[in-house]
Amino acid sequence: MGKKIIKVGLLGLGTVGAGLIKILQINEEQVTQRAGSKIEIKKILVRDLHRMRGVEVNPGLLTTDPREILDDPEIDIIIELIGGINESRKYIEGALKNKKFVITANKDLMATAGAELLLMAREEGRNIYYEASVGGGIPLIRPLKHSLGANKIIRLLGIINGTTNYILTKMSLDNMDFDAALAEAQAKGFAEQDPANDLEGKDAAYKLCILAGLAFNCKVDFEDIYVQGISGISSRDVFYARELGYDIKLLAIGEELEKGLVLRVHPTLIPLKHPLSAVLYENNALFVVGNAVGEVMFYGLGAGSMPTGSSVAADLIDAVRSINHQVENGIMEVNFQEKPIISMDELPSSFYLRLQAEDQSGVFASLATIFGSENVSLNMILQKHSVEGMAEIVLVTHATAEKNFNLALKRIKQTSAIKKINSVFRVIEK
Amino acid sequence: MGKKIIKVGLLGLGTVGAGLIKILQINEEQVTQRAGSKIEIKKILVRDLHRMRGVEVNPGLLTTDPREILDDPEIDIIIELIGGINESRKYIEGALKNKKFVITANKDLMATAGAELLLMAREEGRNIYYEASVGGGIPLIRPLKHSLGANKIIRLLGIINGTTNYILTKMSLDNMDFDAALAEAQAKGFAEQDPANDLEGKDAAYKLCILAGLAFNCKVDFEDIYVQGISGISSRDVFYARELGYDIKLLAIGEELEKGLVLRVHPTLIPLKHPLSAVLYENNALFVVGNAVGEVMFYGLGAGSMPTGSSVAADLIDAVRSINHQVENGIMEVNFQEKPIISMDELPSSFYLRLQAEDQSGVFASLATIFGSENVSLNMILQKHSVEGMAEIVLVTHATAEKNFNLALKRIKQTSAIKKINSVFRVIEK
Numbered sequence: 001m002g003k004k005i006i007k008v009g010l011l012g013l014g015t016v017g018a019g020l021i022k023i024l025q026i027n028e029e030q031v032t033q034r035a036g037s038k039i040e041i042k043k044i045l046v047r048d049l050h051r052m053r054g055v056e057v058n059p060g061l062l063t064t065d066p067r068e069i070l071d072d073p074e075i076d077i078i079i080e081l082i083g084g085i086n087e088s089r090k091y092i093e094g095a096l097k098n099k100k101f102v103i104t105a106n107k108d109l110m111a112t113a114g115a116e117l118l119l120m121a122r123e124e125g126r127n128i129y130y131e132a133s134v135g136g137g138i139p140l141i142r143p144l145k146h147s148l149g150a151n152k153i154i155r156l157l158g159i160i161n162g163t164t165n166y167i168l169t170k171m172s173l174d175n176m177d178f179d180a181a182l183a184e185a186q187a188k189g190f191a192e193q194d195p196a197n198d199l200e201g202k203d204a205a206y207k208l209c210i211l212a213g214l215a216f217n218c219k220v221d222f223e224d225i226y227v228q229g230i231s232g233i234s235s236r237d238v239f240y241a242r243e244l245g246y247d248i249k250l251l252a253i254g255e256e257l258e259k260g261l262v263l264r265v266h267p268t269l270i271p272l273k274h275p276l277s278a279v280l281y282e283n284n285a286l287f288v289v290g291n292a293v294g295e296v297m298f299y300g301l302g303a304g305s306m307p308t309g310s311s312v313a314a315d316l317i318d319a320v321r322s323i324n325h326q327v328e329n330g331i332m333e334v335n336f337q338e339k340p341i342i343s344m345d346e347l348p349s350s351f352y353l354r355l356q357a358e359d360q361s362g363v364f365a366s367l368a369t370i371f372g373s374e375n376v377s378l379n380m381i382l383q384k385h386s387v388e389g390m391a392e393i394v395l396v397t398h399a400t401a402e403k404n405f406n407l408a409l410k411r412i413k414q415t416s417a418i419k420k421i422n423s424v425f426r427v428i429e430k
Numbered sequence: 431m432g433k434k435i436i437k438v439g440l441l442g443l444g445t446v447g448a449g450l451i452k453i454l455q456i457n458e459e460q461v462t463q464r465a466g467s468k469i470e471i472k473k474i475l476v477r478d479l480h481r482m483r484g485v486e487v488n489p490g491l492l493t494t495d496p497r498e499i500l501d502d503p504e505i506d507i508i509i510e511l512i513g514g515i516n517e518s519r520k521y522i523e524g525a526l527k528n529k530k531f532v533i534t535a536n537k538d539l540m541a542t543a544g545a546e547l548l549l550m551a552r553e554e555g556r557n558i559y560y561e562a563s564v565g566g567g568i569p570l571i572r573p574l575k576h577s578l579g580a581n582k583i584i585r586l587l588g589i590i591n592g593t594t595n596y597i598l599t600k601m602s603l604d605n606m607d608f609d610a611a612l613a614e615a616q617a618k619g620f621a622e623q624d625p626a627n628d629l630e631g632k633d634a635a636y637k638l639c640i641l642a643g644l645a646f647n648c649k650v651d652f653e654d655i656y657v658q659g660i661s662g663i664s665s666r667d668v669f670y671a672r673e674l675g676y677d678i679k680l681l682a683i684g685e686e687l688e689k690g691l692v693l694r695v696h697p698t699l700i701p702l703k704h705p706l707s708a709v710l711y712e713n714n715a716l717f718v719v720g721n722a723v724g725e726v727m728f729y730g731l732g733a734g735s736m737p738t739g740s741s742v743a744a745d746l747i748d749a750v751r752s753i754n755h756q757v758e759n760g761i762m763e764v765n766f767q768e769k770p771i772i773s774m775d776e777l778p779s780s781f782y783l784r785l786q787a788e789d790q791s792g793v794f795a796s797l798a799t800i801f802g803s804e805n806v807s808l809n810m811i812l813q814k815h816s817v818e819g820m821a822e823i824v825l826v827t828h829a830t831a832e833k834n835f836n837l838a839l840k841r842i843k844q845t846s847a848i849k850k851i852n853s854v855f856r857v858i859e860k
Contacts, residue, residue: 023580023722030647033764034579131577137723139569139577146576147561147569149464150453150743217460275708275729292453292740293567296730299705300723310722313580327755334463 003076006035006320007042009069009100011091012082013062016105016132017044018054019309020079020316031313035320043069045082054305070094077319079312080104089113096124101319105132105312111209115219115336125328129315134207135160135284137307138300142314144214144288145332151290153215156254158286159279160207162302163191163198164230164250168238169280172247177235190282190303200229201265204252212254212263215288217335220263224341228266237354237423240394241269244380246352247277248425260340262347269352269396269427345406348399350379350427355412356420359391363417367393370415374408376400390419396427433506436465436750437472439499439530441521442512443492446535446562447474448484449739450509450746461743465750473499475512484735500524507749509742510534519543526554531749535562535742541639545649545766555758559745564637565590565714567737568730572744574644574718575762581720583645586684588716589709590637592732593621593628594660594680598668599710602677607665620712620733630659631695634682642684642693645718647765650693654771658696667784667853670824671699674810676782677707678855690770692777699782699826699857775836778829780809780857785842786850789821793847797823800845804838806830820849826857 010017024031024039032038044061045068069075070091078095080088080102088109092102102121104110110117110133121128131141144153159165163185170181182199185191197203205225213220230250241248246269255262270276275297279285284302289295301307322330357363364381371378382394397405412418440447454461454469462468474491475498499505500521508525510518510532518539522532532551534540540547540563551558561571574583589595593615600611612629615621627633635655643650660680671678676699685692700706705727709715714732719725731737752760787793794811801808812824827835842848 019722026721027580027582030582030764031580033647034575034762137720138726139573142577143569143573145464146748147572147744148740149747150457150461151740152457152460217463278705278708290567290740291456292449292736292743294731294734294737296568296728298726298728300726304724306722307724310578310581310720313722314577317579318576321760325755325757325760327757330751330755332464334460 003037003324005040006037006077006323007040007075008316009072009075009078010041010044011066011069011078011080011088013044013046013053013057014081015054015305016308016312017081019305020312021055021057023306023309023313031317035317036324037320039316039320042075043072045069066091070098075100076323077101077103077316079316080106081312083108085109085112089117092117092128093120096121096126099124099126101126101322102128103312103315103319104128104130105308107133107203107206107210111206111222114210114213118331118333119336122329122331127319127322127330129319130210131315132308132311134210135286135298136300136302136304137310138284138286138298138302140211140286140298141214143298144211148288148290148293148296149332151292153288153290154256155289156208156211156215156252156286158252158284159249159276160252160284160286160302161198161204161250162282162284163195164204165279165284166190166282168230168233168248168250171233171235171238172242173280175235178231178233199231201227201250204250204265208252208254208263208265211286212261214333215254216256216261216339218339219336221338224263226264226266226344230267232423233267234423237425240354240382241352242272243382244394244396245272246270246427247272249276251276257342260342262342264344267425269425271429274430345401345403347402349402349405350399351397351405352423352425352427353395354422355393355418356390356422357393358417358419359386359389360417363391366415366417367395367412370411371397371408374404376404376408433467433754435470436467436507436753437470437505438746439502439505439508440471440474441496441499441508441510441518443474443476443483443487444511445484445735446738446742447511449735450742451485451487453736453739453743461747465747466754467750469746469750472505473502475499496521500528505530506753507531507533507746509746510536511742513538515539515542519547522547522558523550526551526556529554529556531556531752532558533742533745533749534558534560535738537563537633537636537640541636541652544640544643548761548763549766552759552761557749557752557760559749560640561745562738562741564640565716565728566730566732566734567740568714568716568728568732570641570716570728571644573728574641578718578720578723578726579762581722583718583720584686585719586638586641586645586682586716588682588714589679589706590682590714590716590732591628591634591680592712592714593625594634595709595714596620596712598660598663598678598680601663601665601668602672603710605665608661608663629661631657631680634680634695638682638684638693638695641716642691644763645684646686646691646769648769649766651768654693656694656696656774660697662853663697664853667855670784670812671782672702673812674826675702676700676857677702679706681706687772690772692772694774697855699855701859704860775831775833777832779832779835780829781827781835782853782855782857783825784852785823785848786820786852787823788847788849789816789819790847793821796845796847797825797842800841801827801838804834806834806838
């Protein structure tokens with residue numbers, strides 16, 4: 001039954017590609033047994049034939065010509081690890097047209113064009129596997145598709161960006177300031193030299209886009225996700241948050257409510273006893289709430305050569321099995337219609353607000369009056385230090401419509417005794 | 431492609447069966463889409479046709495004759511939810527012989543006869559799905575088979591019995607004593623009226639047996655698992671453990687070392703900052719360490735009607751897809767050879783020891799002498815209260831060969847000033 005050897009083309013040989021090849025070498029026997037066939041990497045597309053690689057490969061496998069892989073009828077599976085959007089999409093479409101199965105670790109592409117590519121794969125009777133596009137080695141895509149497949153998913157909530165979690169952990173546990181924590185993350189390889197996509201929340205939003213599409217059975221438009229990054233968080237915010245019993249984490253949240261979807265990525269104050277507060281450094285964790293299973297959580301390393309390679313290798317085993325069992329149209333994503341999106345304005349949230357005011361009587365009273373007249377009630381108030389006549393005031397509101405909070409905030413900004421709004425973050429209790 | 435309707439026979443209609451039927455009702459559209467066919471429960475085997483059920487079913491579906499299900503050629507899948515070993519095994523074998531796919535939530539059976547049944551399924555070109563046999567709704571079996579399928583698993587470590595975890599949580603957080611915590615667990619339905627299997631660690635050992643077989647690619651003999659239950663834990667132990675910075679949890683641990691497997695279930699002192707210390711009440715959590723993925727963790731409700739039903743329903747979707755894609759021999763378990771087992775004697779462990787001694791000078795010295803001469807070094811010592819001339823002494827050793835500790839313990843028992851050995855538990859730091 002099945003082919004004795006399945007031939008695979010690799011597009012790209014960077015960190016994840018090196019991890020994959022190493023895994024196929026050290027766990028060869030087990031991978032062969034599980035897959036039911038020997039797996040042979042026949043060709044590898046690279047930009048530079050002579051660059052040193054993190055792994056030993058036969059130089060004869062390397063090519064700079066994608067057609068040598070896409071047009072090779074012996075190759076049944078392509079693994080796309082070059083990243084980016086335009087080039088990789090062209091390759092994946094070319095592979096599908098040539099009836100190849102596709103594996104990709106490309107979150108940007110799956111977030112922005114996943115629905116179209118999956119539909120195309122369905123038309124061609126093939127499949128696209130993308131476990132490695134989200135959460136590195138943590139099983140997320142497959143559990144959502146299979147293990148929790150009989151559930152209506154109600155909520156996703158988690159830490160799905162390791163770079164920002166590393167920085168926030170360092171700020172919280174080691175009292176580092178943002179720049180020092182970022183520099184350390186870069187030195188250790190947890191942050192890229194240009195970390196903007198991570199810091200601004202875009203990376204997490206891409207991942208949420210993929211997860212939410214799968215969880216809520218729909219096509220999610222990346223532009224519909226509300227995104228706030230972590231670069232506005234100062235060590236003073238981390239300090240005050242802890243003082244009030246909270247940690248600050250960059251959370252990705254997806255919910256299906258009666259009126260539609262809520263999709264958001266933003267820094268969030270969570271109680272110190274919340275399980276996500278214990279997710280430290282470069283680790284990721286995702287809570288999934290289903291209408292049958294209740295709450296389950298998945299935790300592990302969300303990036304890295306070997307963890308992400310582990311997910312690609314799992315997809316490879318599945319793809320080989322599909323070929324051996326002649327499974328066509330194995331795609332489980334069932335619905336690519338968009339669903340209505342609920343705007344943040346309509347949501348209830350609690351807010352953390354840090355501001356600087358003139359240290360004079362009546363400031364509190366005017367703040368309280370403004371919040372009161374916009375129906376925002378206050379939960380906690382802190383005023384610790386006065387420096388050069390300026391008071392630093394920290395407030396946490398009770399849950400309120402974002403709309404109302406924003407109206408209050410606008411009026412506070414116009415108050416002459418208020419000199420600066422330093423930070424505004426959302427707060428969740430669970 | 432595939433059948434429009436797939437007919438299913440249910441063996442048993444208890445808690446899990448009721449959950450399954452409810453899930454198939456409330457999430458019908460999604461289940462049908464994912465499975466690719468409508469699923470029809472055609473017959474349900476029950477003992478008593480007239481008992482009230484937790485769910486509404488057409489009484490015409492009920493039967494007391496298993497042959498009506500096993501011999502019905504229209505039924506492609508049977509779901510075994512009656513539990514026990516002999517009867518259920520007979521039914522499953524009968525179903526496989528009649529070329530039906532099998533789903534089971536039966537951990538006792540899969541732990542004791544899983545290898546034989548899977549081999550038989552392979553011969554018949556069918557498959558047995560058993561996600562619901564371990565960890566309720568938490569995805570564990572499928573991730574081990576698929577998502578982590580390219581990893582050599584090095585270690586399993588977790589809390590996989592909700593009853594004991596509920597009791598230990600109550601003892602730790604609410605200072606309850608063992609009997610009160612057990613009574614509350616029974617009142618809330620988290621412990622059975624005869625809780626022996628849970629309390630003695632047998633339930634966790636069954637689950638470890640299944641998980642370890644899958645993780646370490648072998649057949650695990652249930653009798654090879656070292657098992658110690660929680661009934662020897664008193665509230666004094668929980669109190670002292672916290673004093674020393676530990677929680678007591680019933681852990682299941684499986685490891686593959688160079689010389690063979692270590693398989694054990696026992697109460698364990700774990701640091702209060704260990705992530706498993708935050709797994710409370712009836713929740714379960716399993717850490718899996720793979721040679722590629724590193725450490726991942728799965729968390730959720732390990733039992734209950736809807737969570738366990740969620741896992742059965744996921745298996746049902748997979749089974750229907752296998753039928754529709756005509757996947758025969760879809761079995762991924764690859765090796766049913768036994769592997770050598772390392773005896774506990776040869777393992778290094780740290781120990782917690784609580785004993786009662788005469789409150790006189792020289793007792794500590796004689797303890798220290800005995801430990802020293804057996805090469806056991808002490809990490810922590812506590813002596814808090816003396817009551818009626820008796821001192822209660824608590825010791826934690828550094829890691830030592832179990833053999834040496836047991837030799838020391840034997841000599842301590844023979845020391846005249848030592849009146850009673852109250853408790854002996856293992857300690858792990860991570």
